[in-house]
Amino acid sequence: MEQIRNEKELQARFEKCGACLQKKFHCEPGHKAIVVCGGTGCLSADSQVIIDKFQELIKANGLEDKVTANIVGCFGFCSQGPFVKVFPEETLYVKVKVGDVEELFEKDIKNNEVVERLLFVDPQTKQHVQKQHDINFYKLQRRDIALHGNGEINPEDIDEAIGNGAFQGLNRALHMTREEVIDEVLKSGLRGRGGAGFPTGRKWSFVPKTDEPKYMICNGDEGDPGAFMDRSIIEGNPCAVIEGMMIAGYAIGAQNGYFYVRAEYPIAVKRLAKAIKELEEVGILGDHVLGTDFSFRCHIRLGAGAFVCGEETALINSIEGKRGMPRPRPPFPAVKGLWGHPSVVNNVETLACVPFILREGWEKFAAIGTADTKGTKVFALGGKVNNVGLVEVPMGTTLRQLIYDIGGGIPGGKKFKAIQTGGPSGGCLTEKDLDTPIDFGSLVAAGSMMGSGGAIVMDEDNCMVDVAKFYMTFICDESCGKCSPCRIGTKRCLDILTKICDGKGEPKDLDDLKELSNVIRNNSLCALGQTATNPILSTMKAFPEEYQAHVVDHKCPAHVCKNMMEYYIQPNKCIGCGLCMRNCPVGAISPSTEPAHLPNGNVNPGKFAHVIDPKKCVKCGSCLSGCRIGAIIKK
């Protein structure tokens, strides 16, 4: 492979590869470039088979000179995948199946004919939308900082990354002093995207200027349920994260960087390893980076999937081969971290933002966002929302915009109830908080936190006590077990929540729960324990009446807690078809002596309304989901 040993060689490669990339996106008539989403979601929906098929067809038709096809990083709109995008028209096809490839090739690639049925249909206007940037989901987004290159470049080809501007930021940094680089990042206002929002430049500045070895660590141990920001960033543009780490390494005086990535992210690990290997081969990683005195090497360590290893001191222990348990602080990692040496741990998304700051200058980054937080934030938007996926929005976007404009609102016309941000350490925000602009300070002020970027939307069918119980179950399993408040306290919280959800709660339980939650928050060793009870405290604060209903009336208003709800067949609606009776796995349903009615209100002759025997019912819900006329309700 051609070497990139100095600035000149980098610029030559940048120009050459950049031109190639431009040629691909804006190809001349008769030429086409096909890109297919290569994120984990789309890959599991056969996008690799789709791309193979495209390549087969290109070969079979002898179009190798005119048509290219390759994978790219995540498009983000995961509920609509797999995606196929065709340049130069930038036509975006959604939910493409293997069986659609031939038609697409025949019509679009060979005959320039748009395949309408595979275009995105706007749920409101019912119109077909041809181009990505016209889809509402993308309109308010800005996917050029942390998700830079996602959906555009081939993550397995470092030339495409270089052509897209990779290592330009590093090149600029290497012309600056370490202090200047730290200053640049400080002025940009970049705050750690891992959750707590600590200013990144300040974290770097804590590293002492001594001769001892120093380490840069990238935290890719993304563990929040439903979060996949970091995975997508590594999968979509591994070079950006490596460049961010190199810049950080230069700024703190480290010569080695460790990527700590979950082993459950095989594609991310594979692409990262490939990028590191190739960058070593061309000479960008290794001794004398770009002809300077700066030397840097990257290593990958796989995490075994423990949530607590996202805590930086536990992560450091894990890299050292020890059990992932947090260390007491002080000493802080910046002073005594990996193998006892100064270390900086930065989140994947944080490092992915760094190249932009150095490449474009701090002013451009600082121009985005709010007074409190600059730049953008990537969210994994999930739950009860129409457009599930990965979004990058400028700081200051409101939750309402996130849920309704980008997320497309709540499915089935249900009512919005809450949005949980910050994963198991975060909290729930409600209707009244919807106009909160997204930044670190505002979310904390509203009673939640930014967290790493999980955003789970809940509607009226979610029981908030059950939600708190869900997070507590998660924390109970994921506590490392080291300190007693977290290990035992979270279990005691879960004991109480289970009691409440089982319908055995009493008002005193709420006081106990609150007291215990505060004990765990005050007494725990690490951030996992200190924030473990946030879901309880925030749901108790936002939905006190729901907790009261559980412990006083023994009712679950959302009809989720099984011991406090029952399925009921409305006799005036039941047509007596008997489907529910046949579906019931325990034989709890039988016809009554009351006559059944047709939908028009007339008696259905010879048929009887059915009833559920609550003593036999196991509340599986198969009667409700099977009933074709909606005669069955929860109450």
Next chain:
Amino acid sequence: MALVNIKINGQPYQVESGLTVLEAARKCGYVIPSLCAFNHGKCSLASCRVCLVEVVGARGLVASCVYPVNEGMEIITNSQKAVEARRASVELILSNHQKNCLQCPKQGKCELLEVANIVGARDQKYMGQQSPATIDELAPGLVRNTAKCILCGRCIERCKEAHGISILGFENRGFKAIVGPAQNRSFAESPCLQCGQCVNVCPTGALYENEEIAKVDEAFRQGKKVIVQTAPAVRAAIAEEFGEPIGTPGTGKMVAALHRLGFYRVFDTNFGADLTIMEEAHELLERITKKTAPLPQITSCSPGWINYLEYFYPEVIPNVSTCKSPHMMVGAIIKSYFAKQHELDPKDIFVVSVMPCTAKKYERSRKEMPNDVDAVITTRELAKMIKRAGIVWKNLPDEEFDNDLLGEYSGAGVIFGVTGGVMEAALRTAYFWLTGKEYGPINFHEVRGLEAVKEAALNINGTEVKVAVTSGMANAKKLLDQIKDGTSPYAFIEIMCCPGGCINGGGQPFVKPLFLPNEGDDILETYRAKRASVLYSEDERLVIRQSHNNKDIQKLYKDYLGQPGSELAEELLHTSYDAKRVKFPENK
């Protein structure tokens, strides 16, 4: 060391910089309850969250056991917030602790109970489901009961620090987390040394010795001639069990108590120590002069060390003396020579060893010497038996060991209980044999003290003999690696398993760090030195201070064994080691 100015509860103090808040507070006269810190606040875990205090300006409460003091720091130990937080941490621990305190082996010595009292833990607070528990009683030496474990991690730190082998560790996550050997195996199915250092630091009844008092009771019930022997280190510490300060000699009262417990004979394992020296010094001279086996020769009295040898350094086995440990020698002699002289059937004799050691319980069950000793009880178990019999320690007179064939012992035997003691005893005799005269100053100060590795080069009759003494397997590793590499400069090495030697053995009275008055920064060092001084002063007091001058030893050789290293001596007093010992036997 530089001093810093701090305030505790509004009062100004000056303390050394570098101390933790917990250490500083203790120096200034405040007790902050804590469970996971065990060595005067030197603790890297901060896991129990019992020592929380407020520090002005710090975010939230801080764990005083790890938080360093600095200039101008204001510490508040007794604010409402700190007091309630400490209480809540203890209450949570209690909510997942098996509270059958009345039957607990740690009863009366439980630090958790003591801390619960201090913080004022409330009854039935935070009750709920218990973690799944493991009780491991398979190992002859140790018992582990996770239902009583509070996961403070002291045992983990101790095992790592003393031996560098980390048999114990955390496993499982969250509420299911436990402490144990890897994969929750039994101690018996892991390369555990069974030294009991973990037992010594455990604040609750989660780790304790496999008690054998019932076996002794049964022997009495069967009308056997129950003969007891006590190891040298026992007398250095047993008085602590009866409220005496650390370092109080207890030889005379201990012997009196044993007489009152009805033992047929009360012997001193020191006799065996003298016998060991005769055999071991002989073996050493054979190695030096006749090159019968490789040098350096290493001592073999410590069964924990022998376990480490077999598990981790089987290639060093040829260097280790084949001598049985002293109490096994005494057992063998009682059941042969003593039985013969008194015309007793060895089957009717039941030998009980009182040892400062849990590994001795394992040692007596070794297949190489199954019948020498019938029960091993620890210093703590002996104290239990004395208390159970209603014997009041402070009213006991001082009595002498029974002077019956195995009665006499030398000062050399006494100092076996402390690191360097075996070496010194052996040197006294080897010097005599090589030069034909006694070593003038008697004491070899070069090998005394509590340093990790002590070295000395002794000029005996123009020959320079280099020796080394160490204790704790983490320290021994360096010397053993030298032997493996063929670079060991020594002729003779003494290795004891427990750091500091038997005086700090796993069967010795518990030293509760929390409730001791300030005795210097490192409690372990302080109490070891005090216990050691008991043995050294007993050595000084004795007339006969060399093993070869012990009259009963001389008589034994003359009447029965012949010469050191004779065929009969080999049969009775020597053993062999298992070079193919499986580290991880299959799970039963």
